Structures are given as C-alpha cells and as structure tokens.
Amino acid sequence: MADKPLPSFNGLLNKFKHKTPPPATTTATPVASTANATIRPKSSLARVAKPVPVIATARKVSKKKPISPTDLPQLPLLLEPGLVCVFIGFNPGIQSSLQGHFYAHRSNLFWKMIYESGCVNEPVTYHDDQSMIKRYRYGFHDLVLRSTRSMDELGRVEMLDNVPRLERTLQTYTPAIVCFVGKGIWEKIYKYKTGRILPKDGFAWGLQKNIDFTFVTKDRSTKLFVMPSTSGLAAGMSREHKLALWKELASIITEEREAQKE
Structure with a gap:
C-alpha cells in the first residue's frame, strides 16, 4: 500500500484559514401599506394628501352681508303743531326702514284702510306719508324708534320705557287725536x-x-283712539x-275738523 503524500505548507495554511459565513437570509414581514408608500411616486402622494377644495369657489361668491336692523336708519319725524290726528305704531319694520x-x-x-274708511278721499300709499301733513293734517310716529323684523323682537321693558318719551314728544305738538x-x-301706556x-x-x-289718567294733555283735550294693528301678521x-x-x-276726525272751523 502506497504512502499518502505529505501536505504542502500552503495546504496547511488553508486548513486553518477563517472562512466568511454566508449571509443570513431573513424573512421580512410583509407590510403592504409600508411597501406601497415606499415605491409610490412623490406626485401621487401630493395628489392624495392635498385634495382639490371644491367649495372654495362657492364661498367667494356668497359674501353678501345680511341686513341687520341695527344698521337701518330711523324713520323721519312726521309731526308738527296743530295736527288733526297722529298715528302711532309699535316700531318701524325692516321694509319701512329700507324705504x-x-x-x-x-x-x-x-x-x-285709511282710504276705504274715508279718512282720506283718494287712494294713497306709503310714498304719501310725508305729504299727509299738508294734505290732511295727519302725522306719524312710533312707540319705539328702532326697527325690527317683527313686533315680537321688542321687549316689554323696552316698550314700557319708551312711553314717557312718546308722551313728551306728543306734548310738544299736542295733536287733537292720537290713534294707537x-x-x-x-297696554304699555x-x-x-x-x-x-x-x-x-x-x-x-x-x-x-x-280712563282714570291723562296722556299728552292734562285737560284731556287730546282724544285717544285704539285701533287693531294693521300688520299682515296680526290676524286676530x-x-x-x-x-x-x-x-x-273717520267720523271722529270729521267732527274735529268741523269743531276747528267754529
């Protein structure tokens, strides 16, 4: 049997040489959303994160400020001395203030009503209120001067507090008849x-x-007449x-006109 050849010097060195281990293979846990986000294009991400503001245009169109009663002017004081009748309302409505x-x-x-009853002898509209002083000796005023959308927006205390102001105003002009x-x-008076x-x-x-009190004149010479509200909301x-x-x-007004002629 032949003897085995002796290993060479290089062979001995290779025997003890350090061998690099193969890279470890790890199984990554599949996360779909993370993987997709990694490979998604930047432009795609921008479109998803910043949706188009659809309602922005609509907001720009409707910027009209709603009408506030506090922004509306007071009605003119349609009073002067020696009037036959002054009509007193609750307060101006929105349309009255606008017009x-x-x-x-x-x-x-x-x-x-003022025409159909015979208080005036021709059809009239709200455009004629200022001319009524000269034409018929009629005046106009209100218990409360500020305007509201409806009478319900007037507080009881506010109306009550305006009674002395109204009386002082009427005392300045002393009309023959006051029609509420x-x-x-x-009720507030x-x-x-x-x-x-x-x-x-x-x-x-x-x-x-x-009545057991006086209003406007101490000698009760001013006649006080109470009329239902003519508002379209008053349906009682x-x-x-x-x-x-x-x-x-109208009959009382006619009597007053005749008395003033004497």
Missing part, C-alpha cells in the same frame, strides 16, 4: 300710567272714554271689524 316710509310692507293694511295702531301700545295690567273686561276698541280680527273701527275714527 324710509311708515307702514311700507306690502302686506300691511294701513294705507288701504295696535292694542299692545295702549296703561301699565306705565297706572302700574296695573289693562283688564280684559274693561277694555273696548275705539275712543277711550272712561276680521277685516270687516277693522274697517268698521276705521270708519268710526
């Missing part, structure tokens, strides 16, 4: 003057005769009943 005339809303019956266009106005609530059984529409009384009260007022 600058009393009882300007299209649903208000004031201008129809709304029972609520008379009664409350201010007597400290009591107006009794239901003791109230009657029209000329106020049996029939049109026929309202017109009958207006005709009663």
Whole structure:
C-alpha cells in the first residue's frame, strides 16, 4: 500500500484559514401599506394628501352681508303743531326702514284702510306719508324708534320705557287725536300710567272714554283712539271689524275738523 503524500505548507495554511459565513437570509414581514408608500411616486402622494377644495369657489361668491336692523336708519319725524290726528305704531319694520316710509310692507293694511274708511278721499300709499301733513293734517310716529323684523323682537321693558318719551314728544305738538295702531301700545301706556295690567273686561276698541289718567294733555283735550294693528301678521280680527273701527275714527276726525272751523 502506497504512502499518502505529505501536505504542502500552503495546504496547511488553508486548513486553518477563517472562512466568511454566508449571509443570513431573513424573512421580512410583509407590510403592504409600508411597501406601497415606499415605491409610490412623490406626485401621487401630493395628489392624495392635498385634495382639490371644491367649495372654495362657492364661498367667494356668497359674501353678501345680511341686513341687520341695527344698521337701518330711523324713520323721519312726521309731526308738527296743530295736527288733526297722529298715528302711532309699535316700531318701524325692516321694509319701512329700507324705504324710509311708515307702514311700507306690502302686506300691511294701513294705507288701504285709511282710504276705504274715508279718512282720506283718494287712494294713497306709503310714498304719501310725508305729504299727509299738508294734505290732511295727519302725522306719524312710533312707540319705539328702532326697527325690527317683527313686533315680537321688542321687549316689554323696552316698550314700557319708551312711553314717557312718546308722551313728551306728543306734548310738544299736542295733536287733537292720537290713534294707537295696535292694542299692545295702549297696554304699555296703561301699565306705565297706572302700574296695573289693562283688564280684559274693561277694555273696548275705539275712543277711550272712561280712563282714570291723562296722556299728552292734562285737560284731556287730546282724544285717544285704539285701533287693531294693521300688520299682515296680526290676524286676530276680521277685516270687516277693522274697517268698521276705521270708519268710526273717520267720523271722529270729521267732527274735529268741523269743531276747528267754529
């Protein structure tokens, strides 16, 4: 049997040479969203993160400021000495303030009633309110001067506090007749003057005769007439009943005109 050849010197060195281990193979946990986000183009990411603001244009179109009653001017003071009758309303509505005339809303019956009752002898509209002083000796004023969308926006305390202001104004001009266009106005006057609530059984529409206080004039020479509100929102009384009260007022106005001629 032949002897094995002796290993060479290089062979011995290779036997003890350090061998680099093969790279370890790791199994990555599949995360779909992370992988997709890594390879997604930057332009695609921008489109997803910044959606197009669809409603931005609509907001720019409708920037009209809503009308606020506090921004509206007061109605002119349509009073002067020696008037036959002054009509007192609650306060100006939005349309009245916008137009600058009393009882300007299209649903208000004031201008129809004043003509149909015979208080004036020709059809009139709210555009005629300023000329009524010279033509018929009629004036106009309100319990509260600020405008609101409806009478319900007036506070009870606010209306009550305006009674002395209204009386002082009327005392300056001393009209022959004061017509309150709304029972609520008379209720606040009664409350201010007597400290009591107006009794239901003791109230009657029209000329106020049996009252235990004075208003405007101490000698009671100014006649006080209470009329239902002519607002289109006031539907508690029939049109026929309202017109009958207006005709009663027209009769009192005629008597006053005749008395002033004497």
